[in-house]
Amino acid sequence: MSELNFNPLVEDPVKLKTLSRRRFFGLAGGAAASVALIPGVGSSESQAAVAVSDLNALPKAPAPDDERAWEEVASQFLLRDGLIYMNTGTRGPSPRYVHERQVEALEGVNSDYLGYSRHVANADFTKALRQKLADFVGVDSNEVALMNNTTDGMITGTWGPVLEPGDEIVYTNHDHVGGTHPILHRVNRDHLNLKVVDIADRKFHPPRSADDYLKAFEAALTPRSKLLSFCHVNYTDGGILPVKEICEMARARGVLTIVDGAQPPGMMKLDLHELGCDMYAGPFHKWMMSSMYTGFFYVREDVQERIEAILTITPPGKNMYGGTELASFWDDYMGSAAKYELRGSTNTPARMAMDAALDYHNHLTPQAIEARDRYLAAKLRNGLRAISGVDVYVSDDPRLSCGLVSFTIEGVATTDLNDMVWERHNIYIRNVTHKEVDWDVNRASMHIMVTAAQVDTLLGAIEEIAKG
């Protein structure tokens, strides 16, 4: 086993780094064997044959309709044989490359924590990871914090701004509890006002134009509004909101913006500076397909002073003994978004999986992945619209939708539909149900573990069920 993993006897940091990056699945089959022990997982011959230890063995930026290339990509997932996975919007399983890097790191920390954290998962690694992440989302490295999920960022951004009683926080009625519930807590405790943007109306399903969204936001803001929270992509219906226009409008009125970016990272190429929001919280465990419990939080450099790091152990200007001298350890955290990170020990293998996921996406390229997701989603939307009795709630306009497709079959309960496609075809989709705003749909996520043939299987299943 020690042959395959991090070797504590190697003291040369360069060698250690090289060793740590060796794909040990490929070397002697140790971890590959452990994967095969899980019944039905990674056990098929085809999966064994395509085990990837080298990203360069994967196609580079395939065209959206290059089925052969994308099938090769899809075959790299550890998904159980026959499972058709269409719920990346909740959790994106890691492709083999990312999985291997995470397992490798887990073995590193368990075989020699000290050596591994000194030579591999050290401060340089963390800085490089922030830089790679920042490049990926189009910002500067001092503007991103490594977090555990979207909710982490939403909580931090909600409690961070200084607000006075009577100030108003605004959110939409298609937001997620990860964003709304921290707001409800703060509103209650600090005697703030709450305002809700109504985007539940039928005219948003599918939305006719981005302008309809913008008008709804404009109408909701008041002179007391101080913080506006909304989703970049609604998890409920899959609609893309016009973030840039909404943030411009909010900034002109002196309102801070926090965007719930749970869905776009890994699905859409991101340029957060271009979007112009003040804060953006995203996960790495959904469309980025990194480990569970990974994410990031972006805060624009020029608003960081106004967003306090109150949920961390970052020193508030002085040390625990009252002095203003701070240990050099804090240099990496003070004066940048990294100040939002520190809440005790972290999960090193998960951080390594973030790094691997970035490499993975950069290899396939975010543009190619987005184009593939859009291609599959268009195929699904078109197929669904052609089935009598099926309603689709996302737009065909690429500015208004991407990889999430929401739909219903008339007369079929959404939970029953989940069960039917699962029991009959091993297809995993979900429902999103919020009766309070008359919302109850099925939702399918189109990402790169899905093949065009699988979309046809789903369409066939829906047609059969719609016919009764």
Ligand SMILES: Cc1ncc(COP(=O)(O)O)c(C=O)c1O
């Ligand atoms: C829009 C939205 N916000 C927040 C969340 C919560 O995300 P996380 O689990 O990364 O905190 C989700 C999860 O599905 C979501 O879809």
